[in-house]
Amino acid sequence: MSAGFRVLPRKRKVGEDVVAGFARLPVANVSDSMSRLTAAGARLRPMHQGGGLAGPALTVKAPPGDNLMVHKAIALAEPGDIIVVDAGGDLTNAIIGEMMLMQMAKRGVAGVVINGAIRDAGHIRGQELPVFAAGVTHRGPYKNGPGEINVPIAIDGMVIEPGDLIIGDDDGLLCVPFDQTGAVFKAATAKFEAEQKQIANIEAGAHDASWVDRQLRELKCEGID
Numbered sequence: 183m184s185a186g187f188r189v190l191p192r193k194r195k196v197g198e199d200v201v202a203g204f205a206r207l208p209v210a211n212v213s214d215s216m217s218r219l220t221a222a223g224a225r226l227r228p229m230h231q232g233g234g235l236a237g238p239a240l241t242v243k244a245p246p247g248d249n250l251m252v253h254k255a256i257a258l259a260e261p262g263d264i265i266v267v268d269a270g271g272d273l274t275n276a277i278i279g280e281m282m283l284m285q286m287a288k289r290g291v292a293g294v295v296i297n298g299a300i301r302d303a304g305h306i307r308g309q310e311l312p313v314f315a316a317g318v319t320h321r322g323p324y325k326n327g328p329g330e331i332n333v334p335i336a337i338d339g340m341v342i343e344p345g346d347l348i349i350g351d352d353d354g355l356l357c358v359p360f361d362q363t364g365a366v367f368k369a370a371t372a373k374f375e376a377e378q379k380q381i382a383n384i385e386a387g388a389h390d391a392s393w394v395d396r397q398l399r400e401l402k403c404e405g406i407d
Contacts, residue, residue, distance in 0.1 A: 187328035189254060195238035195345030200363050201262065205236040207370050209351045211377065212358065215369035222295075222355040223338030225271070225316040229300060235293040235312035235350035237264040239342050239357070243330040244268065246298065247275030247321075249282070251329030256282065258331065261290030264348040268335040269298030273317040275324065276301035287311050295348065295355060297337045314350050 204212065213220065228235075240263045242255045247269070255265050265286065269277050278294065280302035286294060293312035299319045300306060306313050332344040340357050342348070347358040358366050383389045398406045 186330065188330050188333075189251075189258070190330070190332040190344075192240065192332045192344040194360060195263075196347045196360055196363055198262065200347060200367070201236050201238070203367055204347060204349050204358070204363070204370075205234060207349075207367075207374055209234075209349055209353050209356050211373045212349060212366060212370040213353075213356055215366055215373055216356075216358070220340050220356060221338065222297075222340045222357070224354065226295065226297065226314045226337070226355050227316075228350065228352060229303065229306050229313045229315050229318075231308060231310050232352075233310055233312060235264060235295075235314065235348065235355075237262050237292040237348060239264055239266045239344060239346045239348045241332055241335045241342055241344050242267040243333055243335050244270075244277065244298075245327070245329065246270040246272030247277075247324055248326055248329065249277045249323040250325040250327045251331055252277060252282070253325070255331050256285050256289060256291070259286065259289045259291050262292045264293045264295060265291060266295040266335065266337075266342055266348060267297060268337055269296065271297050271316055271337075273299040273319055275299065275321045276319050277315075277323055278313075279322075280305040283309075283311060283313065293348075293350070295337075295350070312350065314355055 277296045277298045296315040299317045300315045303318045342357045
């Protein structure tokens with residue numbers, strides 16, 4: 183088994199209870215609870231009809247424009263998995279299209295992330311299986327390999343280990359490391375609940391913005407009484 187062309191087993195993955203809990207939270211709240219230091223980059227956007235994404239990562243490292251190992255990943259995927267493909271961000275050739283997405287749906291895959299391009303965008307836009315990608319092209323993929331399955335990958339500095347939690351919504355994508363899900367969920371839930379109270383205050387006309395002047399005074403801003 184050589185590095186660069188191998189299929190590895192996934193040794194652990196987040197449980198269904200973890201996935202269900204995070205699926206109820208906005209990605210922005212989770213991001214704030216991770217100190218805003220983690221992101222998969224602004225290029226990866228939802229391509230499907232709408233709705234969030236949450237599940238354990240089945241990772242694929244593929245050459246730009248080649249989807250051989252993505253086909254193998256589909257065959258290995260378990261229900262609820264998120265197939266996460268790092269294809270280098272290249273947009274020259276599509277990594278998946280309509281037929282591969284249909285295969286994923288039959289396998290019970292909960293979503294797919296492509297750091298690269300897709301095609302059959304009209305079909306993908308009209309269906310609800312979550313698809314996040316960097317762009318669209320009509321040019322098809324190659325199937326020559328090499329590639330790796332269930333290895334650590336990184337997308338714009340966001341490291342994803344096999345089995346980590348992947349979440350996504352209209353604001354983008356985020357990976358929560360396997361061993362940090364408990365602490366992050368607790369903090370993100372508290373953040374979400376605090377924001378709901380703030381929204382209620384805004385709607386009631388009782389929003390307190392006095393913190394703005396306090397912050398400006400602390401920062402020595404001139405003209406603040």
